[in-house]
Amino acid sequence: MNANDPPRTSRPQSLAAAIHAILNQSAGHADEDADLIKEYFRIEIIGKKMVVQTGQPQWDGPYAAEMKWKKVASLPANSTPEEINQAIRDVMANERYFQVCPECEERMPVGYMMDDYCQACGEKNHGVVF
Ligand SMILES: [Zn+2]
Numbered sequence: 001m002n003a004n005d006p007p008r009t010s011r012p013q014s015l016a017a018a019i020h021a022i023l024n025q026s027a028g029h030a031d032e033d034a035d036l037i038k039e040y041f042r043i044e045i046i047g048k049k050m051v052v053q054t055g056q057p058q059w060d061g062p063y064a065a066e067m068k069w070k071k072v073a074s075l076p077a078n079s080t081p082e083e084i085n086q087a088i089r090d091v092m093a094n095e096r097y098f099q100v101c102p103e104c105e106e107r108m109p110v111g112y113m114m115d116d117y118c119q120a121c122g123e124k125n126h127g128v129v130f
Contacts, residue, residue, distance in 0.1 A: 019043045019050075022084050032106065033092070040109055041088055042069065050075045052087050054097050057111040063130065065111075072097065 022037070040055045052073040057065035072094075073087040092098050092107065100107045101118035103125060114122050122128035 019084070022081050022088070036092065036098075036107060037088055041091075043084065045077060048077045050077050050079055050084065052084070052091065054091050054109070056097070056109050059111070070097075 022043075042053050042055070044051045044053065051071055052075065053069040054072045055067040055069050058068045060066060072091045075083060075087055079087075095110070097110060098107050099110050099113050101113065101121055103117045103121040106118065108118060112118050112120075114128070117126070119128070119130065123130065
């Protein structure tokens, strides 16, 4: 036993803590981004991988949105919080998954976007009835 050995840490626990921190901490993010991450991202540990998923609403009638989770990134399970954070930022910057509404300037999953504006703006500013 070497006195210089690092303290024993439980990897699954620290990993879970890291993921929790990323998904729940707003440090370094604008608040609305933190909300987006909380709501539309989740991370699963599958084998030795961390699988990042993002949710898109599926419309089944006008108001019944069901979230459909899609795998968008796969990282080694020992990835740092910064690496996971970067993967999430990349997905948020990808227009296939997230777009910024030109009217209200909110970023949201593409499932909430109509052609030129989001559903909320469509309802509020354009008389679109759902
Ligand atoms: Zn909008």
